[in-house]
Amino acid sequence: MNTGARLLVVDDDEAFGQVLGGALEARGFQVKVAQDIETAIEHVSAERPDYAVIDLCIGEESGLLLSERLLAIHQDLRILILTGYASVATAVAAIKLGAIHYLSKPAGVDEILAVLSKESVVPELRPGRRPVSLKRLEWEHLQKVLQAHDGNISAAARAMDMHRRTLQRKLRKRPVNH
């Protein structure tokens, strides 16, 4: 099916990137793995691949920014955001930006493939209605405010009346998935 669809994987974690790239290659994609923004942009400019799986575990902001820049270069690039630091706020931002989907780690290769192969999926989702854990709430709020301040950590920290240092530390932690 995907005989030679070209795909770019962007991941700062070498090991993970290679594994993911290899897995996708095994499924018939022509894969290129980039570990930094410059390489990614160059590759998209020169090769204009069909897909891009972007995974910047650290720095949601740079991931979104990268997506934006890539889309500016190549309108039809189908971007899938993959992150270990998922939040509603960044998910919304990513999709509005034009990404075709947003997955939170850990996501298997199968899941990624499912998304890539489908054109546009809007599954029937029933909103779960369990009270959010406190930590989750905090994480989401952090992300929301951060987004509202264009990713400016200092500004967000001031707005929430907390120390920049503390915000930085909180952002480095992974969101709990309950």
Place this chain on the structure above:
Amino acid sequence: MNTGARLLVVDDDEAFGQVLGGALEARGFQVKVAQDIETAIEHVSAERPDYAVIDLCIGEESGLLLSERLLAIHQDLRILILTGYASVATAVAAIKLGAIHYLSKPAGVDEILAVLSKESVVPELRPGRRPVSLKRLEWEHLQKVLQAHDGNISAAARAMDMHRRTLQRKLRKRPVNH
């Protein structure tokens, strides 16, 4: 001033809907509040309002389904999804569907207005707003969950995935008003 942009609020919780509706009305919107899907659809068909603020969990049905139907009726309806049970998955689905934004409760009227005004059409409606301090957010959530569990501290603590002891200690503290 926005001279009567028309807005539909859909929420099955009467109290919340009224409060939100009232607040938005006070900001110059022409508001209609619907508590069920049929009413919402009828209103959109007949009035073709400019905006819709939809609670994701309306009774049994998913707000996503409703959004889809409303958009089918009125292409240009600007939908804002608002939910107390936010999840990345539903957020992604909502935006892909065509909603202009997705907010998780607790979201103040200010936040909603900020989103609406960003979506142009409604010119600058607010000068000052402040992004809730983290501590306050925490306090309010604590109280809400506690209420939901009839003041049962142990149960609330379990629900929020935190230790009872910690909850007790947090509750002993004053309702920080900054």
Place this chain on the structure above:
DNA sequence: ATACGGTGTGACAAATTGCCGCGCGACACT
């Protein structure tokens, strides 16, 4: 060049938490 603001880091004391246990009182069941 210099100043300024944002960001990343290290270090360390102060505060908060996670987690243990104990005793009390309220109910429900046998």
Place this chain on the structure above:
DNA sequence: AGTGTCGCGCGGCAATTTGTCACACCGTAT
């Protein structure tokens, strides 16, 4: 009465998380 379960409040202590201060690096605007 005896026994179990559950929720509540408190003490204590180690582990973690803050609040702060300090310093360095980078762009950008002056």
